[in-house]
Amino acid sequence: MTAFYALLRRDLKLATRSSGDMLTLVLFFIMVGTITPFAIGPDKAVLARLAPGIVWIAAFLASLLAMDRLFRADHEDGSLLAMRHAALSLETITFAKIIAHWLTTALPLMIATPFMAVMLNMDMTIFTRTLISLALGTPALTAFGAVGAAITVSLRRGGLIAPVLILPLSIPILIFGVGAINANAGPDAETAAMLFLGGISLVSVAFVPFAAALALKLTQE
Amino acid sequence: MSPDTAKPMNWFDKLAHPGQFLIWSRPLIWPLAVITTLMFALGLWYAFFNSPEDYQMGDTVRIMYIHVPNAWLSQFCYVLMAASAIGTLVWRHPMADVSMKAAAPLGAAFTAMALYTGALWGRPTWGTYWEWDGRMTSTLILLLMYLGLIALWRAFDDQLRAAKLIAVLTLVGAINIPVIKFSVDWWNTLHQPASVLRAGGPSMPPSIYIPLFVMTFAFTFLFLTLHLVSMRSEVLRRRVRSLERKQANGAVK
Numbered sequence: 001m002t003a004f005y006a007l008l009r010r011d012l013k014l015a016t017r018s019s020g021d022m023l024t025l026v027l028f029f030i031m032v033g034t035i036t037p038f039a040i041g042p043d044k045a046v047l048a049r050l051a052p053g054i055v056w057i058a059a060f061l062a063s064l065l066a067m068d069r070l071f072r073a074d075h076e077d078g079s080l081l082a083m084r085h086a087a088l089s090l091e092t093i094t095f096a097k098i099i100a101h102w103l104t105t106a107l108p109l110m111i112a113t114p115f116m117a118v119m120l121n122m123d124m125t126i127f128t129r130t131l132i133s134l135a136l137g138t139p140a141l142t143a144f145g146a147v148g149a150a151i152t153v154s155l156r157r158g159g160l161i162a163p164v165l166i167l168p169l170s171i172p173i174l175i176f177g178v179g180a181i182n183a184n185a186g187p188d189a190e191t192a193a194m195l196f197l198g199g200i201s202l203v204s205v206a207f208v209p210f211a212a213a214l215a216l217k218l219t220q221e
Numbered sequence: 222m223s224p225d226t227a228k229p230m231n232w233f234d235k236l237a238h239p240g241q242f243l244i245w246s247r248p249l250i251w252p253l254a255v256i257t258t259l260m261f262a263l264g265l266w267y268a269f270f271n272s273p274e275d276y277q278m279g280d281t282v283r284i285m286y287i288h289v290p291n292a293w294l295s296q297f298c299y300v301l302m303a304a305s306a307i308g309t310l311v312w313r314h315p316m317a318d319v320s321m322k323a324a325a326p327l328g329a330a331f332t333a334m335a336l337y338t339g340a341l342w343g344r345p346t347w348g349t350y351w352e353w354d355g356r357m358t359s360t361l362i363l364l365l366m367y368l369g370l371i372a373l374w375r376a377f378d379d380q381l382r383a384a385k386l387i388a389v390l391t392l393v394g395a396i397n398i399p400v401i402k403f404s405v406d407w408w409n410t411l412h413q414p415a416s417v418l419r420a421g422g423p424s425m426p427p428s429i430y431i432p433l434f435v436m437t438f439a440f441t442f443l444f445l446t447l448h449l450v451s452m453r454s455e456v457l458r459r460r461v462r463s464l465e466r467k468q469a470n471g472a473v474k
Contacts, residue, residue, distance in 0.1 A: 147393055151373070151386045161369075161376050165390060168365040169397075171358075211389055214310075218385040 003088050004096050011100030021069065022104055025062050026112045032058035033116040044121045051120035052130050052181040056174055058116070059109050059134060060141070064166070066105040067145035068152075068159040070097060071216065075153045081220055090213040098146050098209065106138035126181060129190070133180040136194060137173050139201040143208040144170050150215035173200060237314050239456045246449055253446040260439035267432035277346075284342040286432055290440035291335035295363060296398055298328030298444065302370075303395040306388035316452070318384030319459075321391065322374055323451040327444060329367035336360060355404035356412045359397060366394045380459065 015022060036054050037047060074080040074097075083093050110131060117127040148166035155161065179193035235241045268286040275282035302324045308317030339357065340350040351357065370387060377383030404412075425433075 147390065151390050152376075154382075155376050157376060161372055164372060165366075165369040168362045168369060169394060171362055172400075211393055215386055215389045218382070218389070221382070221385075 003086065004092060007083075007088070007093060007096040008100050011097055012103060015100065015104035021066075022108055025066055025105060026108050028065060029058050029062040029109050029112055030115055030119075032061055033119055037119070048121040048123070048126075051117070051122045052126060052133075053178050054120060055113060055116050055130055055134070056177050059106075059138065060170070060174065062109055063105060063138070063141050063145060064163040066101075067149050067162055067166070070101050070146055070149040071153045072149070075216075075219070080216065084217075084220070090216060091209045094146065094150070094213045094216070095209040098142055098205070098212075101146070102139055102142045106134075106142055110134050110138070129181045133177045133194065133197060136180075136197040136201055137177040140173050140197075140204045141170060143201070143204040144173075146208055146212045147215065150212035150219070153216065154219045173197070176200065237316055239315060239319070239459075242316055243453060243456055246453055250446065250449060250453075253442060253449065257439060257442040257446050260435060260442055264432055264435035264439045267435055272428050272432050273426075281342060281345050282429075284338055286436045288335060288338040288342055289433060290437040291331050291338060292360070293437055294440055294444050295328060295332035295335045295360065296401060297441070298324050298331060299363065299367075299395065299398055301448075302328065302391050303398075306391040309384050309388040310392075318381070318388070319452050319455045320448070321384065321388065322380070323448055323455050325367055325370050325374065327447055327451065329364060329371060331440075331444070332360060332364040332367060336364065354412050356401060359401040359404050363397055363401060366397065370394075 033054060036050075040046065040050065071080065074083075084090055086093070088096075113131055113134065114127070116122075117130075122130065144166050145162075147169075148162035151165070152159075152162040176193045176197045180190055180197055182190070182193075235245065264286065268283055272283070272286075274280055302321050305317040305321040305324070308314040309321060336357070339360075343352070344350050370391065373387055373390065374380075374383060377386075
């Protein structure tokens with residue numbers, strides 16, 4: 001357990017010490033939100049209606065952008081290979097890295113969401129629901145991203161191909177994520193979508209460390 | 222090792238050995254192609270001249286005889302790829318990754334055909350080429366997954382290592398198959414619910430389901446023929462590549 005926390009702390013430290021990455025990610029997220037009003041026109045009513053979808057798409061793109069860095073640096077400098085000789089199993093290591101990655105990519109995006117809410121004219125209820133749906137959905141997004149990152153870690157062009165592999169699998173997260181905010185669908189549909197989102201996250205976070213660790217093992221064979 | 226001490230090959234070894242595969246698969250191609258042609262001739266004759274028009278849809282109902290087999294194969298092909306992926310990961314079966322690789326473009330083609338014929342059928346009957354309903358959307362996702370897997374195969378230089386990694390992704394993606402299968406029951410939208418394989422038999426007269434079954438078998442045999450041929454060409458392609466590599470290393474005079 002101490003090794004697990006040590007690994008977690010190491011990854012968090014690495015991410016915060018080179019905080020440029022985190023800042024760039026948040027900037028990118030806000031930038032997507034800033035650009036859409038230029039693309040669809042600054043009509044406040046339209047923006048308010050599209051806001052949850054825009055926030056989700058921005059979060060999607062930002063997490064795809066960050067996905068590649070989940071394993072790449074550790075694979076390239078050999079620390080992943082060294083970690084395989086640790087007392088921890090590769091599955092646990094992957095799990096720790098996924099948690100650290102979520103804390104350093106998804107969490108900053110959620111903290112930046114209030115800016116998006118102001119820019120996109122969201123009201124308070126929609127904003128709260130968006131935040132809850134992001135909190136429930138982003139663990140699954142990070143988990144799927146980890147599979148893509150693990151499979152493409154040995155490819156030099158991995159940063160380009162991994163999103164193509166992972167996007168189709170992540171579509172259900174987007175469907176339920178936006179469905180959980182849709183006010184027209186009625187209160188039951190909202191709760192159902194939230195529960196689905198939480199369910200997808202729990203299942204994917206439970207199973208992904210095994211798939212990603214298998215992919216990492218096969219890469220290093 | 223002298224030949225008499227060598228262990229005789231059992232059927233599993235014969236299946237796994239690429240050279241043996243080339244030997245036993247060769248005589249299968251022609252019979253499969255002949256069966257496919259006969260089935261298509263019979264099925265198309267049935268479909269065009271010996272099945273009734275629908276009382277609502279008229280002649281457009283005949284699109285079904287192309288659409289349904291393609292939709293079936295779009296999913297069957299993925300199931301076959303997932304089974305091959307298990308073969309690759311569990312038994313490290315050399316022919317399983319060849320089968321997995323050869324099936325991906327075929328699956329993409331059948332899925333694209335299913336979507337295309339579905340759009341052609343949807344325009345006169347539903348009044349729209351495309352609707353974001355559960356089954357269509359999940360089939361589109363399936364097409365994107367096939368294309369992603371093909372792209373991934375092309376991104377790797379070392380095809381043997383690629384096979385194992387792609388097998389992991391193929392198995393992860395297999396969750397989409399039950400979603401497609403049950404999408405018509407979970408989301409009650411435009412697409413009709415299951416009407417062929419259901420409890421209590423098909424909900425249509427024999428004059429329609431007989432040509433449908435013949436066409437489904439015809440398309441399935443078409444798939445089996447094409448799959449075998451493309452597996453053979455993949456084995457040969459790998460052989461050529463390893464010979465080229467040997468020659469580049471100066472090992473071949």
